[in-house]
Amino acid sequence: MLTAIFTFLVATSVFFRATASPAAAPAVNTTNDGQTFVKITVPPFPVDTSLEVIPDSQHPFVAPGPNDKRGPCPGLNTLANHGYLPHSGVASFEQLIEGVEAGYNMEHDLASALSALAILARGNAFINLVSLGGESDLVPPLPGKIDGPTAGGLAKHGRFEGDVSLTRHDIGEGDYQNFQDDLYDQFLTYVGRYGNDSPTTGNASVVTLPVLQEYKHHRFLSEQASNANLEFSIARMILSYDDAAFVLNFFANGTDNVIDTAILGSFFRNQTFPTNWYRRSSPGNFTFIQDTAAEILDAHPLVPGTNKNGVWTPDAPLNTGSTFTDVHFNVMQNLASSLNNVTGNLKTNVETLLAAWAKPFGVDPTKVRPQGTPGQ
Numbered sequence: 001m002l003t004a005i006f007t008f009l010v011a012t013s014v015f016f017r018a019t020a021s022p023a024a025a026p027a028v029n030t031t032n033d034g035q036t037f038v039k040i041t042v043p044p045f046p047v048d049t050s051l052e053v054i055p056d057s058q059h060p061f062v063a064p065g066p067n068d069k070r071g072p073c074p075g076l077n078t079l080a081n082h083g084y085l086p087h088s089g090v091a092s093f094e095q096l097i098e099g100v101e102a103g104y105n106m107e108h109d110l111a112s113a114l115s116a117l118a119i120l121a122r123g124n125a126f127i128n129l130v131s132l133g134g135e136s137d138l139v140p141p142l143p144g145k146i147d148g149p150t151a152g153g154l155a156k157h158g159r160f161e162g163d164v165s166l167t168r169h170d171i172g173e174g175d176y177q178n179f180q181d182d183l184y185d186q187f188l189t190y191v192g193r194y195g196n197d198s199p200t201t202g203n204a205s206v207v208t209l210p211v212l213q214e215y216k217h218h219r220f221l222s223e224q225a226s227n228a229n230l231e232f233s234i235a236r237m238i239l240s241y242d243d244a245a246f247v248l249n250f251f252a253n254g255t256d257n258v259i260d261t262a263i264l265g266s267f268f269r270n271q272t273f274p275t276n277w278y279r280r281s282s283p284g285n286f287t288f289i290q291d292t293a294a295e296i297l298d299a300h301p302l303v304p305g306t307n308k309n310g311v312w313t314p315d316a317p318l319n320t321g322s323t324f325t326d327v328h329f330n331v332m333q334n335l336a337s338s339l340n341n342v343t344g345n346l347k348t349n350v351e352t353l354l355a356a357w358a359k360p361f362g363v364d365p366t367k368v369r370p371q372g373t374p375g376q
């Protein structure tokens with residue numbers, strides 16, 4: 001389990017309770033700024049979670065046009081290119097959940113948590129939309145601009161997009177939003193060194209746990225050395241290892257659980273589903289993903305921290321009780337504190353999203369609240 005590797009993150013729930021409540025602030029009186037409210041509802045669990053060929057005939061690949069939003073997530077970009085998400089790359093909470101369930105068999109609560117974070121952190125919870133890439137005219141900032149002058153989109157650095165990605169550079173080091181050949185080539189050399197053989201794609205062409213263990217560690221060491229402003233907090237560290245776990249668990253062909261270089265390239269480079277590809281045969285849930293992320297990290301355990309003017313500085317432990325609650329808490333430290341003070345319809349949506357985000361972590365969303373600077 002993930003908890004085993006963080007002996008420095010021992011429970012001190014007193015500290016947790018003392019810091020989890022935000023300071024009282026006056027209620028924000030939001031106008032709707034001409035926006036039409038859309039109520040957010042967690043959709044029901046999907047009926048069919050079986051092995052299925054993806055895409056079906058209703059979802060052919062259509063390349064994105066110049067105004068279609070694509071960003072740092074190859075999983076979502078691929079869904080949008082096949083119409084499992086709106087081709088515009090602007091999606092609602094419900095569309096995100098239903099898209100990742102249909103395309104990858106991501107389990108419902110995990111899908112809901114990630115989708116909730118997307119809307120809360122980088123979308124507009126009043127009109128229930130987020131851009132998969134950068135800013136979009138379809139997603140104005142929240143009424144009253146209570147979280148800054150733009151909604152940002154998933155490509156905005158900080159709350160969700162972060163450092164030490166697999167195929168995107170760190171911010172300040174190059175293009176941090178889109179697929180990068182030079183990083184992908186490095187990834188492939190690790191497949192060549194640590195991968196398994198395949199009768200169809202050749203020797204050392206299958207992406208395995210050791211490939212991700214070694215490549216992720218290499219990515220961290222490389223950014224630690226080159227990025228004087230590296231940010232690798234507990235939330236960023238675990239979320240980035242979760243992304244590596246997604247590669248093994250959601251990109252692998254559901255028929256044989258194999259992900260070879262042809263499949264890897266299809267998702268990362270071409271952002272299209274591979275031919276003869278099936279989604280996984282059972283829903284991939286939070287615990288399953290965290291266990292794989294822990295297996296990847298266990299090969300080279302890391303301490304969260306930042307480079308301050310080029311000097312690596314470990315973060316003070318949050319000690320909220322477990323690594324999971326630390327990750328949740330750390331994310332809440334960056335979500336806008338102004339979300340605590342909204343009223344009416346917006347409050348209804350915000351509370352629905354905060355509950356969906358907290359659920360897999362087992363955290364009470366009424367106790368651990370957004371504490372970050374609006375607009376950051």
Ligand code: HEM
Pocket residue numbers: 072073074075076096097100104106111114115118154160161162163164165166167168240243244246247250251
């Ligand atoms: C609603 C669900 C999802 C949301 C909101 C989401 C969002 C994101 C975001 C914001 C990033 C950028 C993180 C970074 O800076 O590295 C990211 C990365 C990534 N996502 Fe997703 N994602 C979702 C579902 C998925 C699924 C279903 C898959 C796989 C099938 C996936 C695979 C990945 C991978 C592999 C990366 C890392 C890309 C890289 O490091 O180059 N994601 N995702």
